[in-house]
Amino acid sequence: MQQRTLPYLLLLPATLFLCVFFIYPFLLVAWQAVSQDGALTLEHFRTMAGHWKFSTAFWNTMLLALAVVPVQLALALFMAALVTRMGAGRDVILYIWTIPLGISDLAAGIIWLAIFEQTGFLNSILSSLGVIDQPVTWLGYQDKATIFLAVVLAELWRATAIVLVILVAGMGLIPKEYYEAAEVFGAGPWKRFVRITLPLLRPSIQTALILRTILAFEVFAVVAALGGTNLPVLMGETYQWQFALQDRHVAAAYALVILAISIAFTLVFLRTLRVPKEAQV
Amino acid sequence: MAEISIRNVAKQFGDFTALHSVDLTVADREFMVLLGASGCGKTTLLRIIAGLETPSQGEVWIGGRRVDHLPPRQRGIAMVFQNYAVFPHLTVFENIAFGLRMQKLPQAEIDRRVTRTAELMHIGQLLKRYSGQLSGGQRQRVAVARALAMEPDVILMDEPLSNLDALLRLEMRAELKGVLAESKTTTIYVTHDQVEAMSLADRIAVMDKGLIVQAERPIEVYRNPAARFVGSFIGNPPMNFLPARKADNGSWRVAGITFKGPKAEREEIAFAIRPEDLSHAESGLPAEVRVVEPLGPHVLVTCDVEGHLFRAVLESDIVLSRGDIVKLAPTPDRIRWFDPETEQSLQVH
Numbered sequence: 192m193q194q195r196t197l198p199y200l201l202l203l204p205a206t207l208f209l210c211v212f213f214i215y216p217f218l219l220v221a222w223q224a225v226s227q228d229g230a231l232t233l234e235h236f237r238t239m240a241g242h243w244k245f246s247t248a249f250w251n252t253m254l255l256a257l258a259v260v261p262v263q264l265a266l267a268l269f270m271a272a273l274v275t276r277m278g279a280g281r282d283v284i285l286y287i288w289t290i291p292l293g294i295s296d297l298a299a300g301i302i303w304l305a306i307f308e309q310t311g312f313l314n315s316i317l318s319s320l321g322v323i324d325q326p327v328t329w330l331g332y333q334d335k336a337t338i339f340l341a342v343v344l345a346e347l348w349r350a351t352a353i354v355l356v357i358l359v360a361g362m363g364l365i366p367k368e369y370y371e372a373a374e375v376f377g378a379g380p381w382k383r384f385v386r387i388t389l390p391l392l393r394p395s396i397q398t399a400l401i402l403r404t405i406l407a408f409e410v411f412a413v414v415a416a417l418g419g420t421n422l423p424v425l426m427g428e429t430y431q432w433q434f435a436l437q438d439r440h441v442a443a444a445y446a447l448v449i450l451a452i453s454i455a456f457t458l459v460f461l462r463t464l465r466v467p468k469e470a471q472v
Numbered sequence: 473m474a475e476i477s478i479r480n481v482a483k484q485f486g487d488f489t490a491l492h493s494v495d496l497t498v499a500d501r502e503f504m505v506l507l508g509a510s511g512c513g514k515t516t517l518l519r520i521i522a523g524l525e526t527p528s529q530g531e532v533w534i535g536g537r538r539v540d541h542l543p544p545r546q547r548g549i550a551m552v553f554q555n556y557a558v559f560p561h562l563t564v565f566e567n568i569a570f571g572l573r574m575q576k577l578p579q580a581e582i583d584r585r586v587t588r589t590a591e592l593m594h595i596g597q598l599l600k601r602y603s604g605q606l607s608g609g610q611r612q613r614v615a616v617a618r619a620l621a622m623e624p625d626v627i628l629m630d631e632p633l634s635n636l637d638a639l640l641r642l643e644m645r646a647e648l649k650g651v652l653a654e655s656k657t658t659t660i661y662v663t664h665d666q667v668e669a670m671s672l673a674d675r676i677a678v679m680d681k682g683l684i685v686q687a688e689r690p691i692e693v694y695r696n697p698a699a700r701f702v703g704s705f706i707g708n709p710p711m712n713f714l715p716a717r718k719a720d721n722g723s724w725r726v727a728g729i730t731f732k733g734p735k736a737e738r739e740e741i742a743f744a745i746r747p748e749d750l751s752h753a754e755s756g757l758p759a760e761v762r763v764v765e766p767l768g769p770h771v772l773v774t775c776d777v778e779g780h781l782f783r784a785v786l787e788s789d790i791v792l793s794r795g796d797i798v799k800l801a802p803t804p805d806r807i808r809w810f811d812p813e814t815e816q817s818l819q820v821h
Contacts (some may be wrong), residue, residue: 366555366557368553368555368557369557369559371524371544371551371553371557372551372553372557372559373559373570374523374524374543374544374545375522375523375524375544375545375549375550375551376545376550376570376571376574376618376622377545377571377574377575378545378570378574379543379545382574386570387559390561391560391561393561466561467602469601469602469604469605470560470561470562470602470604471560471604
């Protein structure tokens with residue numbers, strides 16, 4: 192009897208913790224989004240969707256994710272392939288490349304702000320090189336494109352390492368013999384990457400993409416630091432409605448939209464990058 | 473034409489010398505087996521021929537072309553790996569077709585070759601399966617079919633049967649021999665199993681401590697070991713060795729019996745005889761029986777001759793028990809002699 196109940200007893204603390212600090216707040220938020228004074232209503236979603244910033248924020252978030260995640264995946268694949276081939280010094284390089292992971296996203300935003308602001312590093316360098324006569328306003332309210340670009344750069348710098356770490360771990364699991372066989376049977380380095388590494392790395396790519404995409408939809412601090420409210424994103428709007436406009440119902444509606452997008456993309460990745468059971472290693 | 477020639481090849485891993493200057497020529501369409509205990513350098517030599525390892529010195533020639541600076545894919549070889557290395561994400565068909573697709577052969581040709589080799593290896597019904605759905609023996613067949621489909625000049629095999637169970641190994645061994653004889657390729661086959669080596673090889677290259685000790689036809693290696701190591705490694709049970717003291721020029725005393733032997737400037741050399749070349753006789757080497765093992769067709773008797781372990785394979789109708797003293801007479805023309813220091817064979821003149 193005790194043998195049977197023990198696993199459940201051991202699971203209990205974690206379950207309680209999740210219920211109290213995750214499920215309960217989630218239910219509260221969900222309820223706030225669809226209720227007004229105790230009655231069900233879709234009014235808050237209407238308010239949200241009717242606001243002029245909503246579709247801008249929605250598309251900005253989507254475009255950011257679309258610009259950042261594929262580039263991160265490509266970069267991380269390239270970097271992981273390099274690291275995997277290295278002998279000595281491999282760990283040192285890996286540690287250096289993962290340093291940005293240890294920095295909070297707001298700090299990362301501020302670092303890039305120090306580069307792009309009017310008295311920042313970029314202007315100092317350009318003017319000392321004689322390229323410009325006076326400082327350029329890179330992140331002004333009408334420079335949506337450069338703000339966007341700066342956010343993309345900051346995000347690439349900050350969060351490519353998480354994808355890298357997952358892919359390096361995955362590549363380490365692929366037996367060397369498959370590469371040797373491919374090499375003997377005529378595959379050059381590129382073919383080996385495409386025909387062996389990529390397919391066998393699929394589970395790791397799936398994990399990395401899900402994790403990175405969800406985080407990309409939650410992009411907030413970097414955008415706030417570099418663009419203030421000039422580049423509205425969904426998470427930024429959630430914050431605005433909650434604290435500036437003091438309407439927690441609409442903020443909750445935003446939160447649910449972000450959740451829905453995250454779930455939708457996760458399902459897409461789970462489906463498209465699924466490895467059939469019989470083809471698993 | 474694919475003669476393989478290995479010239480003065482050596483390989484160091486750090487301080488460890490895996491191969492000392494090795495020379496070996498494998499004739500076109502020959503089946504050469506590299507035989508040796510683990511760590512003798514046989515796999516390293518095979519991987520150097522394949523191009524998966526770079527030699528520290530020396531040259532590798534295949535079909536009259538120097539290849540040691542070429543990557544594996546440009547050497548005109550196919551290989552069967554010890555763990556098969558059947559790609560888990562591809563079907564059996566695509567596994568066999570892998571090399572053909574790399575050569576960009578037309579689809580019709582790929583279909584023809586995959587079907588033909590799959591039929592040859594009796595896996596025609598498995599073409600749509602994945603590696604994870606196959607047994608060890610079936611995976612082995614896929615690995616061989618993948619190599620054969622390339623129609624290569626040279627096939628390299630790295631202990632291809634070592635992961636199979638005993639019965640399957642026996643079956644695959646005979647099948648491999650037939651298939652490879654028909655395919656007309658030059659084959660280099662690495663194994664630590666002497667029975668496999670004897671049964672498959674045109675020639676066996678016996679390796680020890682990074683050197684090729686002897687490369688001859690199987691029966692030659694068995695009958696006339698070039699070194700003491702070969703005699704003790706090949707044959708089950710292995711060769712018996714006894715010390716022989718000089719009696720006078722050209723004759724030697726072994727356990728109280730005098731034998732005609734080589735003229736050597738030594739006080740003591742080693743006398744060697746295979747267990748099956750002994751017979752129970754009126755006079756011979758005095759042996760005290762320790763263990764008697766009836767094996768059906770014959771009896772394996774483990775004895776003690778002057779404190780040395782000594783085995784004899786005798787007629788099955790002999791009745792012996794522990795502690796008996798028997799006289800074992802060696803067949804005269806099967807006696808071999810070895811130098812105790814160089815361990816090389818000594819010729820009787």
